[in-house]
Amino acid sequence: MQTFTLNDGNKIPAIGFGTFQIPSDGSTYKAVSAALKLGYRHIDTAVAYFNEGEVGQAVRDSGIPRDEIWVTSKLWLQDYGEEPAKKAIDLSLKKLGLDYVDLYLIHQPYGDVPGAWRAMEAAKQAGKIKSIGVSNMTPKIWQQFVPQFDTLPSVNQVEFNPYFQQTALRQILAKNDVKLEAWAPLGQGNQDLFKEPILNGLAEKYNKNVGQIILRFENQEGIIVFPKSVHEARIKSNLDIFDFELTADEVAQIRTLDTGKGMHDPDAPGVGDMLLSGVRFDNVAQKDSQKSNR
Template sequence: MSSLTDTFTLSNGVDIPKIGFGTWQIPDGAPAYDSVAAALEAGYRHIDTARAYGNEASVGRAIRDSGIPRDDIFVTTKLPAEIKDYDQAKTSFETTLSLLELERVDLYLIHAPWPWSDMGSDHRDGNIAVWKAMEEFYDAGRSRSIGVSNFTVSDLESLISATTVVPHANQIRWFIGNTQDETTAYCKANDILVEGYSPLATGAILDNPDLARIASKYDRSVAQICIRYLLEKDVLPLPKTTTPSRIVENADVDFAIGDDDLATLDALVDTTA
């Protein structure tokens, strides 16, 4: 087994590959198509996109063109954060499936609890409304699992108290020094898988001397240490790169970080803010 073929099991029994290939900020067209094709060629079987990324069409085409059986690829996409209305959520989902040219997705997420233009605003009622549409997609088998992204404990509690299906996953910004301990603990206590986006802090921690020292000790890159750290914490990493060699490198993380080094990493503070 390897990190690319190992899986976490969601609370509903669906298996999700332990490393996902992220496509945030990869433009539609050749960049998205070529990077997803390279990831699939390298052995990734979990591709993460979003309606907001504007690249669902190219991501879907790369998946279809890969020759890999559809059931062997786990596809995640997301409802735009601005949509907080039941009918609009249903329309958006149909658009997403049309762009991907897939009959179903494997995980569908609310991209954020609030519109990006009004971060922190209260949209609890809207989230409940769109979740009820998502429960319908789930019940119909059009999304094999459903979840959220960027939700805090209070966001999760509000949603869970008013709906039927507990989110299967919560995709949050998670990297060494920024581990969202309260939200992570809540998710684990409620059997909600934590997915970590920006596991390399969008590159901001790659020059950290403490990380460089530990990486040298294991004869690994800093990026590999960063990604392995999430796996050591049972958090699903979603590294993103368009460079084929780094696509391969980011998945080559079949090693263990020792307890002393994990403690050092646990103690690092976020200097990227």
């Protein structure tokens, strides 16, 4: 499995398996187990996905040595602030049934982000977390919070696909060797994207599907990707992107698809207030924890 080296020296698998919107009814366990059997060694979850328990169970049941699987989770913003975040990190570890997570992220960049970051730094020093990072930070939000941090994030997980290539943000991240992780790397099934002549022509040339062309483009751009699927054939095909290489001209052609706009704008008025006033996840998280430890 190809890896990228983070600015803290840890090596992260270049492609992972995403679990967003996979329910915790056995579906997550089944999907993650299949992904691990097919060769994935990077699993992405979050408190807000309500499926940490099944992710951890699949990792533990896989028979694969723990140090060969990269597990990411994320702190939800109702647990921001130094003391609440410390408790939430411990709860994530309990739900996962793991001694540590490889990467822990600030999920939404609103509220007491600096306090949460201090708790994550402390958890890293204590060995509970290997690497720490952020998510959904635009250039504006990055400049608002990151100068307050004692240590730099290792990654910023944001929306990224050929229609939204985050040009301005990538310039900021590159200065500090911060890796970009892509959520929605396939545009969340945007059919317009999958109909693009450039992508279809390349799929025909390389005998690949359009999704594989997109993921290979993103990989060659240095982006960490973790496509999601519950279908084993698709889980397998999403990993099968390392037996061909796009030319420089072909990469340049795909870059022309960038519209500069995504589906989600973290800077939009009211987004932070809406999320900060949202439902707390404590009760659900506690139930998930109890279920995972039966």
